[in-house]
Amino acid sequence: MSAPFTLPSKRDEAWRYSDLKALEAAMMLPDAADAPVSEALSLRDGETLALPLAITGGRADVTRSVAVAPDATAVLDERYSGGGWLNPQVSLHIGAGATLAHHIDQSRAGDALTTARYDVEVGPGATYRVHILNAGGQLGRVELDVRIHEGASVELGGVLLASEARTIELVTRFHHIAPDATSRQTVRSVAADKGTVTYLGKIIISEGSQRIDAEQSSKALLLARTATANAKPELEIYANEVKCAHGATVGELDKQALFYMATRGVEPAEAKALLTEAFVADAIEPIADDARREAFAEAATGRLRAMVRGA
């Protein structure tokens, strides 16, 4: 079973900054010989599921669904690797009162294309914590549609890194469909060379969804004048008793800090590495599990160090 992919147009806001040329060319790719099978999985209390997703080439449309049992605490680790075009469509259902810690590592190499789409249902009183490192391939796109039920809580941390001529995108639609819930999104993006980072974050608060606390923070750092950062926060609020905060900034490395570090003997590349690592830390520090947080930081650091050497 596979999810069909229709080539979007630039007129579609959610695809406006994307690399449609790369996708158009990829439509011709043959089906991958080693495409992962589509599956439906479930997670019980205390379980950890590691889901690698890789093909060597060609094109693969994959459909997956994962259900977390009510009141369970579980972990989902997804790692994208290999080449070709991966087009996964993932449904997550987090049962009432359950907690899911979800980690997505998209650090695919070279000219790989990724168009991942997640539909997440966060049940009443449930907690969903997702941390995404989106850094690899010619096009790396992660879309998250999250429906948030009563009393639920969602935390998203995103690190988007685009070097060379990569297009790295995170598109979120957080739909608060019931009252007394919270959501917090922290996205830190770094672009070098001719890289493009895009964060499109939409928050919809339905009528009757009172006492919602929704927060969105997006910061982008450009390491070169040829790099691009797009950020678009969008709020649609149909309830009157809500707290909704959003902020988006785009900047460059602090020249004063770079000079200060140099006067103490720190080499320019090392100084830039320290500053960029500090910059993305906001999105990584909330990861609760020590080992995963360190692994996540290390993966981001490795990428960033390569990026600042070229900048």
Add this chain to the structure above:
Amino acid sequence: MLEIKNLHATVDGKEILKGLSLSIKPGEVHAIMGPNGAGKSTLGYTLAGRDGYEVTEGAVEFLGQDLLALEPHERAAAGLFLGLQYPVEIPGVSNLTFLRTALNAQRKLRGEEEVSSADFLRLVREKAKELGLDPEMLKRPVNVGFSGGEKKRNEMVQMAVLQPRLAILDETDSGLDIDALKVVAQGINALRGPDRAILLITHYQRLLDYVVPDHVHVLAAGRIVKSGDKSLALELEREGYATVAA
């Protein structure tokens, strides 16, 4: 140790230093005083190699090397330290990480072994205590949320750990209360020694009560217009720059 000959420097195309010459020998403490706009900070930034501070004429030799040919971080490794009037805040980078990275980068460039984490921690805690900076603050991001006095103490801790051959301190005494001023003076005096030299850039005589200079120079309109011993500082305080520098 430091030989500055006929130094001309521009900032944004405007000439600020106009033929400054100065010679500093090992073991000496020099003070450069001058009115606002004389070029005091420009001298510090130019010697440290800040972007935008362009040398148009003259030469600077530091410990037998052409200082102006070195990158800012290479100047630091060669033994030059610039204490800033306004130390920069670096969110997200702890003092410990910053200082250990700096110390090891300098040592590496000089062909020395890196210091171990344990030795480094011992050293930096000891220096922080000596200079009245709560060692717990070392875990916090560089200068973020530090008071003016704490920032200057932190500069002194960095200097004590890095042990430069020549410390240029740009208005390190500005905005300090008397306790902090004494700590800063203590930090400077601790660095004094036959192999090291100190260049104090200051607006006021106050610091010189605690750090007694061997030589005092008056900087006006981009040049040194008068030099003397410590009594010149007192004369400046009494008579004002306009009279003395005239």
